[in-house]
Amino acid sequence: MYNFEFQKPGSIEDAVAALRHEDAMPLGGGQTLLPTMKARLASPTRLVSLGGIPGMKGVSSSGDTLIVKGGTTHAIVAREAGGVFPGLAQLASHIGDAAVRSRGTIGGSLANNDPAACYPAAALGTGATIKTDRREIAADEFFQGMFSTALDEGEIITEVRFPIPQAANYQKFLQPASRFAMVGVFVARFADGVRVAVTGAGNDGVFRWSEAESALSSNFSADALAGLSVSADDMIADIHGSGAYRAHLVKELTGRAVLAAS
Amino acid sequence: MPKDSVIGTSTKRREDKRFITGRGQYTDDIVLKDQTYAAFARSDVAHGKIVSIDTSAAEAMPGVLAVFTGEDFAEVGGNPAGWLIHSRDGTPMTEPKRPVLAHGKVRHVGDAYAAVIAETAEQARDAAEAIDATIEELPAIVDLRQAASDTSNRVHDEVASNVCFDWGWIEDNRAAVDEAIKGAPHVTTLELRNNRLSPNPIEPRCSIGDFNPGTEDYTLYTTSQNPHLTRLLVCAFVMGIPENKLRVVAPDVGGGFGSKIYHYGEEALVLAAAKRIGRPVKWTCSRSEAFLTDAHGRDHVTKIELATDFDGNFIAVRTETFANLGAYLSNFATATPTFLHGTLMAGNYTVPNVYVNVKGVFTNTVPVDAYRGAGRPEATFSLERVIDKCARELGIDPIEIRRKNYIKPHQFPYTTPVALEYDTGDYDAVMDRLEAIADLSGFERRLNDSASRGKLRGLGISSYIEACGIAPSNLVGALGGRVGLYDAATVRVNATGTISVMVGAHSHGQSHETTFPQIVADRLGIDESKIEIVHGDTAKIPFGMGTYGSRSLAVCGSAVVRATEKIIAKAKLIAGHMMEAGDAEVDFEDGVFSVRGTNKNVPFGDVALKAYIPHDFPLDRIEPGLEETAFYDPANFTYPSGCYACEVEVDPGTGKVEVMSFAAADDFGNVINPMVVEGQVHGGIAQGIGQALMENAVYDENGQLLSASYMDYTMPRAYDVPMFKVDHSANTPCTHNPLGVKGCGEAGAIGSPPALVNAVIDALQRAGRSSVTHIDMPLTPSRVWDAIHNS
Amino acid sequence: MKISMTVNGKEVAREVEDRRLLVDYLRQDLGLTGTHVGCDTSQCGACVVHVDGEPVKACTMLAADAEGAQVKTIEGMAGKDGTLHAIQAAFQEHHGLQCGFCTPGMIMSAAALLKENPKPNEHEIREYLDGNICRCTGYHNIVKAIMAASGQPVAIAAE
Structure with missing residues (x-):
């Protein structure tokens, strides 16, 4: 990788200040950013590690909300979220592999918004609130297409507030080489309705499958999906699968998630 | 033989200790004093004319010591092909030069056209990026059939066509085969693609060049399966270095699977650079670079026809294959799709008429060469798939049709219509073992169990035979081989009775450091822990041809036996002298020499000591010392064979195939170390599962490699494979080597892909998808789902 | 720095x-x-x-x-006196390595698994090793070695 200046500030304020530098980038767990830099596809001149900021890690719950601090690793969520939100713990426990989960963070994953990442499906699928150093952003506004979010330059995710569903399940069908999601579907059932978020499949990144949401809201069973479909034209096509195949998987996995959450 | 033979014993591996404690020494672990680093500028287009290369900016970068381009190597030789193939019309294959660095044209993405030497690896890479090359892009030649027919757009302008050779085997059989197929009651035809693979040993290639200006000696530390062969290629063909002035060291090597047989331009570059700058030069391949430069494997497009009578008796086999050679001829590239493929097309069967046609074609892709199995997996896959299809068409059980056509034990030695003479085998006995270990009688129960879980279960069977123990020099010479394929060993008995064995074979996972001492210990009746194997350093070992083609034990192991026999003969002379008897009266058993009919005896250790303290030797009759070398050249290939069974579950909702069980019954002849042999089979099967289900090196129409990292090239992980059931009890020892061994390294990768694909087709057929008679590998979920839903 | x-x-x-x-x-x-x-x-x-x-x-x-x-x-991983860690010993005992290149990473991952889950079953071992690629062994003997290192019987139904 190209050289850069490394900083590891001790507070959010110092991190925000450090990130004002031109071409500075925040470093969470680095599980996506560092390989990208090694391939010389990203060349920040300054890397600001968020790993030294106290209070940036941890999982807690308050009423019907699960709060995950922005620097919390996938391993911690997998271990600690299960009591109140097993669907999220299950999702976190299948991100990458054990070594990736030791380092990768929820804030880093959401901020990167890889179209095949798992966490965006959970955030969008629950209608989570993304809290940053300066504001709160609803998940529905946060994700703005592949690798694109509502975050400003240098804005840091400090915590994610997940409404805890009555039931939820995440079905991840692996892209077998990268082990990202070829298609991942997060289904969450709340008192006031069902949300369905799909990652890995869409040309524009994570998306809500609203037809399925309305069908499932009135009848929470896989049968309710009969007759529904997503358009193959909107799906990613690559050497691992066609758009039609991904479109099929979206429906298939949604059904399986509903079954598992029932 | 001693009473408690160590042959057939699962001795634990002595090489493990250094690996499990992190003390192995792989090439990249070596740091030479004042070491510098090389990085390469590589083409990002598949085909292009080099208009200009401006290196001035790179030369001015921090830490840069030297920059090379193709111009610097215009006068040196090319990296040659080791096997001359003649086309059907008798003309020799075309052999365009493969330069150290691309010169004039770049011919595949990753083709190196310049190199930078710098103080650090990152500086070298920074500077390589600063090389300003103007490359005029030419149309990429990627599609095999199109490449074969298009003579206007050529990978190599200096030859008339992209077809390197058009080979017929055996051309004289062609008319009879055509006639037999024309008149046959039933002909099964299958068109298939044997998918292109990237070998991917987990250790990437690495080379360090060193030059001593005082002695003018070069040393090359490199990731090689055959250091002597690399030295020969570098010296005699590419660089013109006197062979005695280059030492090649292949230390611990992290897997090869064929890809580290070959000499690559980077090795020549680090040597030339070390001489120019007067300091050692290291190049460590990144994984991304490995995808673009390591020789790929397979990549055949084949049409196969099998003619039978209505009872399933084989009458004829005819194939037509387009074999991708890539942009340049790699060292074994012309042998792999021809003699290692066409000669196996009779399989385990009595099929009277066989004709094989292979067109080797240049394309703007990475060179293609031998990868675990090398030609034999391609032959086996074509044949075992078409047999399965035929059995289904005729309504015959897949095991029955194979048994019906097997060569029977009394027919050996058996000469096939494709010119091999199989020495031994008992294919029915091996199939019996398979039926037992795979519990085939329980299949219906498992089928119902799968169905109750909504899964489609299938059972696939395959047989294979391979020609390995490569190979008899006289035979390969007659077939166009330009090298001999003997191997060599030196057994040195040290004065204190310990033994050093210098061998030409290289061990990079094959466990020679453990198994070769078992052979010597068995012959000498001494403890195997006193025997050490030395390999991988041309300054220490005799000239052997290295490790590939499941040859180490059958060829080099036999050389070890021969050298050990010479030791015994010499030691008998010494022992006879010590016991005042003629050597003809001396017997040797269990490590003790004795005079027949007396109670005089002397242990091996005393004889060893005496050999080096020859105070009273009759020097006209006995030389001091106890060290012997033997070169062993086999009389024939060896012919391991086996029967494999695979059960799969297909998830109809996603198309995902899960391998539920895999059973392999093999005939490897005698087995020295069952633990090691089983491990080799496990690994081979896993690679075969990889080929069948997930591995695929895919180029787009512009010659860009789409699967160029571990993010897109899928290999089996622990959860992709089951525990394997393996058996090697139905063995028929090889008749022509002193160990009776056949070789086991490639078998798993040869026998497993057709068994797996047959199983998936079986699952879909049982589920009523009768139109699905073939799916091309890899059987990814997407392809299987397409087959289910578009049938 | x-x-x-x-x-x-x-x-x-x-x-x-x-x-x-x-x-x-x-x-x-x-x-x-x-x-x-x-x-x-x-x-x-x-x-x-x-x-x-x-x-x-x-x-x-x-x-x-x-x-x-x-x-x-x-x-x-080994003790100061050279005593092998149980996982290292099991890899040798059960032939869990061939070329040895992936082995250090494999052993470190296995150690992390056993810390988290001292008695994993075969499925859990295979799932946990999803970030470690071995090209030589087909994983069979690696799984056996980890079973053995965790003090569980290695007799596996398939054999």
Whole structure:
């Protein structure tokens, strides 16, 4: 990788200040950013590690909300979220592999918004609130297409507030080489309705499958999906699968998630 | 033989200790004093004319010591092909030069056209990026059939066509085969693609060049399966270095699977650079670079026809294959799709008429060469798939049709219509073992169990035979081989009775450091822990041809036996002298020499000591010392064979195939170390599962490699494979080597892909998808789902 | 920049470039070449070490980010007297390695698994090793070795 200046500030304020530098980038767990830099596809001149900021890690719950601090690793969520939100713990426990989960963070994953990442499906699928150093952003506004979010330059995710569903399940069908999601579907059932978020499949990144949401809201069973479909034209096509195949998987996995959450 | 033979014993591996404690020494672990680093500028287009290369900016970068381009190597030789193939019309294959660095044209993405030497690896890479090359892009030649027919757009302008050779085997059989197929009651035809693979040993290639200006000696530390062969290629063909002035060291090597047989331009570059700058030069391949430069494997497009009578008796086999050679001829590239493929097309069967046609074609892709199995997996896959299809068409059980056509034990030695003479085998006995270990009688129960879980279960069977123990020099010479394929060993008995064995074979996972001492210990009746194997350093070992083609034990192991026999003969002379008897009266058993009919005896250790303290030797009759070398050249290939069974579950909702069980019954002849042999089979099967289900090196129409990292090239992980059931009890020892061994390294990768694909087709057929008679590998979920839903 | 950390129980400090990866720091600056590099996309797992007790891919962590950490590599697994760790011994006993290149990462991952789950079943072992690629063994004997190292019978139905 190209050289850069490394900083590891001790507070959010110092991190925000450090990130004002031109071409500075925040470093969470680095599980996506560092390989990208090694391939010389990203060349920040300054890397600001968020790993030294106290209070940036941890999982807690308050009423019907699960709060995950922005620097919390996938391993911690997998271990600690299960009591109140097993669907999220299950999702976190299948991100990458054990070594990736030791380092990768929820804030880093959401901020990167890889179209095949798992966490965006959970955030969008629950209608989570993304809290940053300066504001709160609803998940529905946060994700703005592949690798694109509502975050400003240098804005840091400090915590994610997940409404805890009555039931939820995440079905991840692996892209077998990268082990990202070829298609991942997060289904969450709340008192006031069902949300369905799909990652890995869409040309524009994570998306809500609203037809399925309305069908499932009135009848929470896989049968309710009969007759529904997503358009193959909107799906990613690559050497691992066609758009039609991904479109099929979206429906298939949604059904399986509903079954598992029932 | 001693009473408690160590042959057939699962001795634990002595090489493990250094690996499990992190003390192995792989090439990249070596740091030479004042070491510098090389990085390469590589083409990002598949085909292009080099208009200009401006290196001035790179030369001015921090830490840069030297920059090379193709111009610097215009006068040196090319990296040659080791096997001359003649086309059907008798003309020799075309052999365009493969330069150290691309010169004039770049011919595949990753083709190196310049190199930078710098103080650090990152500086070298920074500077390589600063090389300003103007490359005029030419149309990429990627599609095999199109490449074969298009003579206007050529990978190599200096030859008339992209077809390197058009080979017929055996051309004289062609008319009879055509006639037999024309008149046959039933002909099964299958068109298939044997998918292109990237070998991917987990250790990437690495080379360090060193030059001593005082002695003018070069040393090359490199990731090689055959250091002597690399030295020969570098010296005699590419660089013109006197062979005695280059030492090649292949230390611990992290897997090869064929890809580290070959000499690559980077090795020549680090040597030339070390001489120019007067300091050692290291190049460590990144994984991304490995995808673009390591020789790929397979990549055949084949049409196969099998003619039978209505009872399933084989009458004829005819194939037509387009074999991708890539942009340049790699060292074994012309042998792999021809003699290692066409000669196996009779399989385990009595099929009277066989004709094989292979067109080797240049394309703007990475060179293609031998990868675990090398030609034999391609032959086996074509044949075992078409047999399965035929059995289904005729309504015959897949095991029955194979048994019906097997060569029977009394027919050996058996000469096939494709010119091999199989020495031994008992294919029915091996199939019996398979039926037992795979519990085939329980299949219906498992089928119902799968169905109750909504899964489609299938059972696939395959047989294979391979020609390995490569190979008899006289035979390969007659077939166009330009090298001999003997191997060599030196057994040195040290004065204190310990033994050093210098061998030409290289061990990079094959466990020679453990198994070769078992052979010597068995012959000498001494403890195997006193025997050490030395390999991988041309300054220490005799000239052997290295490790590939499941040859180490059958060829080099036999050389070890021969050298050990010479030791015994010499030691008998010494022992006879010590016991005042003629050597003809001396017997040797269990490590003790004795005079027949007396109670005089002397242990091996005393004889060893005496050999080096020859105070009273009759020097006209006995030389001091106890060290012997033997070169062993086999009389024939060896012919391991086996029967494999695979059960799969297909998830109809996603198309995902899960391998539920895999059973392999093999005939490897005698087995020295069952633990090691089983491990080799496990690994081979896993690679075969990889080929069948997930591995695929895919180029787009512009010659860009789409699967160029571990993010897109899928290999089996622990959860992709089951525990394997393996058996090697139905063995028929090889008749022509002193160990009776056949070789086991490639078998798993040869026998497993057709068994797996047959199983998936079986699952879909049982589920009523009768139109699905073939799916091309890899059987990814997407392809299987397409087959289910578009049938 | 100057960084310091504890590696295999020993405090070490070195001056490094900011861009130094932990794996290069271990291999090149400290000479601990048991940790290997097999890919550049954080997939193969040959570089797995433990940082503060957790498995980490050393090729995907900056050395600077390990400032003050406790790092353990394959060289630190055996006892000071050379006694092999139970997992190391089991890998030898059950032929869990061939070329040996993936082995250090495999052993470090296995150690992390057994810390988290002392008696994993076959399925759990296979799932946990999803970040470690072995090209030689077909995983069969690696699974057996980890079963054995966890004190469980290795007789597996398939054999």
